[in-house]
Amino acid sequence: MARAALTREEVLAAAADLVRRDGPQSLTMRGLAAELGTAVTSIYWHVGNRESLLDALVERTVAELGAIRPAGRTPAARIVSVAVTLRRRLLDHPHLVAMVHERGLTERMFLPARRALVHEVRAAGLRGTRAADVVRAVQFQVAGHVLVERDRERAPARHPVEEEPWGARTAREDPALARALARPVAPERLFALSVKALVAGLLAEPAGEGRGRPSGPGRESGANGVSRAPYSH
Amino acid sequence: MARAALTREEVLAAAADLVRRDGPQSLTMRGLAAELGTAVTSIYWHVGNRESLLDALVERTVAELGAIRPAGRTPAARIVSVAVTLRRRLLDHPHLVAMVHERGLTERMFLPARRALVHEVRAAGLRGTRAADVVRAVQFQVAGHVLVERDRERAPARHPVEEEPWGARTAREDPALARALARPVAPERLFALSVKALVAGLLAEPAGEGRGRPSGPGRESGANGVSRAPYSH
DNA sequence: ACCTGAACACCGTTCAAGT
DNA sequence: ACCTGAACACCGTTCAAGT
16 A cells, blocks of 8 residues: 655645644654654655754755845835844745754855845945955844744743842832833834944944954044944935 | 752753754753763753743843943943943854744843943933834844854855856956955954944934934935935044 | 555653652 | 652654565
């Protein structure tokens, strides 16, 4: 009673289905075999092992994400839009984020946005190392935010951060601040706000950081490079 | 040949040792029992199950981290210093980061820095919602960066991001940029640069984002709020 | 070339039984 | 109150054997 010939594609598709439904941690070789109606060992012949099966899944899902097109008038706005869109796309595939993280493949998350970022950063007038820094800073920002968000929704209010020790004093001095910190985070708003600030800061600063000379206007004022004037105006 | 009475403390200490040595994923109940010279089932009596054992370990490790003291002259510099120090502390306990993430306890990572951040953000002149936004943006930035870094070092150059498709054109137009992107990331430098830019951007912008009026000087210039003048000078 | 069942070496957890 | 061994229901992977 042998079933129709099992293919690698079939295995990957079934695995993707299972992951989409219940997440990667629930994908077992035995369960997958049951789903496919084959012996567990057949799967090994087609995909090697669980590790490389998940690798293949990551690759396939990233490819499906597609490239990201910037929107907006200024380069800064367009960079922000790429970040916002990439975040949305990644959160639409929460299991991809988990898989990518568990398997040390964060780079893969960056892929859909990289080309657009490189283009926009150059459009903003940045070159060389400085341009690369901005590309990477934005990539890390998006990936980091998505990881933290994923992680938080995994544990919906486990410990409601009970009885903050600093709460009493802050509540007295700035009740609005205390109340705001007690409220749950609104991730979308926090991300938009953060990425705008980051991009504004990145485009404003020479970002020299010791090595090489700043490629910007080259002013030396400011305590330690933290508060400088915006770039190009 | 019963050993001396087993205590919960003893179990936690041995578990912490194992985690410190080989990471949380290598902590098995059976292995822990072997280390302690007891039956597996004894451990269950003291800590319930693996889940709550790891919970307790997280709590204990976070407590050991201790509070973070800001350094620097300006509020911005002090906020940056808190971020830099928290990152260092967390990276010194890589397994804590992994555990916290796997178990949806990211909030816990923020704890050592929260008090200092609240204080410094207020010293920078921010109040209410705006102050809370900055505190959280910095926390997310640190946690996100640490998660991404951890993830990357887990897979040391797995796929060297082979043959970037955008590579050819970028290499022609801006070889220095292409070279910079081909180089491995220097995480410490990237983090310092990012957090400085983020803080500069956050302190510069009213960060209104639709709800309520901006509490800053309230200028309305700039394309979409991305490039505004720095705060307070 | 592709599929199979049996077996190995693990897991976390429960439970009835001991003292 | 604390500890125990046996057992249950899982894992991923290997291997010799089939066609």
